[in-house]
Amino acid sequence: MNFKKLLLLIAVILPLCAFTAHKYYFSVTQADYDAKSQSLKIVTRVFYDDLQKVFQERYDKSIRVDASYDQQKLDGYIKRYFEQKFIVTVNGEERSIHYLGHKDEVDYVVCFIEVENIKNLKTVSIENTLLMDLFPDQKNVVHLHAGTTKKSFLLTRENDKAVLKLSE
Template identity: 75%
Template sequence: MHFKRRIFTGLMRKTILLLLVALPLLGAAAHKYYFSVTQADYDAKDHALKMVTRVFYDDLQKVFQERYDKSIKVDASYDQKKLDGYIERYFNQKFIVKINGKERRLNYIGHKDEMDYVVCFIEVTDVQNPKSISIENTLLMDLFQDQKNVVHLNTGTTKKSFLLTRDNDKAVLNFSE
């Protein structure tokens, strides 16, 4: 009898320990993370800063429905010209690029849909002799408190990655000629 109680107590301890370890992990797996990723490459030959931004489609849809129109769908069923208009408008408000300290106009090229996210293509043209590139990225930060935006900047000779948050929403890369 004493032996059975020890086995039972040992099993109970292991079960409780397993639950204590597993429950937080299950909660973390169910937690939604809010982030976007931007790859910004300076092309010296074309004198352009070419950028590709990936944003989860459901997060983008939610922010568009909050800001513009509740009927917006960020998928292939929605009028793609209208959707491009919303994306361009939103990027112009939330994504600011400065070259050598001067704000530059974004040229929105378009988007494509991938599995879970929308891939947006933008560029800044006529970039001559850049000494610094600054990207302020506040995409989705007005809706999601925990939004994080990753920016990878590549000038050909210099590569740097930034994690942008509400408290630090600007990536600045200074480089020599």
Template identity: 30%
Template sequence: MQAIYSKLLLVSLIFTCFLPATSVKESKHPLHVSTTEINFNSKEKSLEISCRIFTDDFENVLTKSYNVKTDLNKPSMQKAMDELIKKYLTAHLQYNVNGKTVNATYVGFEKDQEATNVYLEIGNITSLQKLSINNTILYDLFDDQMNILHVEKGGIRKSVRANYPSNALVVNF
């Protein structure tokens, strides 16, 4: 799965090199993708979640969804952005662990170059046999959105992806 993702990224980067300068300027990146990484921490009995989303897309969807000014770079707006991100991800990421619906706790976010990393956690997870996620991140902005899920448990890493309009991601151990 990681090889496919790497090839898609490489193709998109090569493709942008041949576009006219005006097209590149209008669309900062032709690939619309988010990545969600989940690590099962057996010692802490929790799922540690991190979502990586292109910052410009994330700001655009937050502005569109909540009709407010957004700026994920501005420290003075940190508290307001925390609330918007928490609200958005609660609406666009639903979790089912071992057949039981669970909720994630929002931990925070940070900017990392052109992307924003959002951190969440699900506690009281004693074992992980099956993880189902309904992921519609950025589906309300792009009809070519791809959402990738990587799940790690005890050194075993499994990956799946969903392309708009499909939103179901399932991993079994």
């Protein structure tokens, strides 16, 4: 192979390698207030490989975030992690989240959470620091919906809280 062909090959392959090595870190959360059941229903989607990496760093190197791993144990890790990194405040009071379970999708894990017994909702705040301790570029998108009020937030390490105030 002559030098010009080698140089051309490197010029073409190197940018492709750099592009494929780049990874975006994000999660998406949808939180909907259900006035009938007086609860905040929350669905969070997190890439399974990112969640697995953070679990292996924090808890146990053998954790697998897939169907081959003990699902009851995996739910325990997800619940524990969410309780530490996902804080919901309603009308100025921090509330317990109830982890309901998860399901696997192609590239991500869908986690189901609920906050119950919410009467007379005026404000809801979600502090979402999922994966931010391991991935500095992590972005967490939060969509909040209550009644006719809808708002979306892009949360980062520097700004990790979404607040929705309902009009009275």
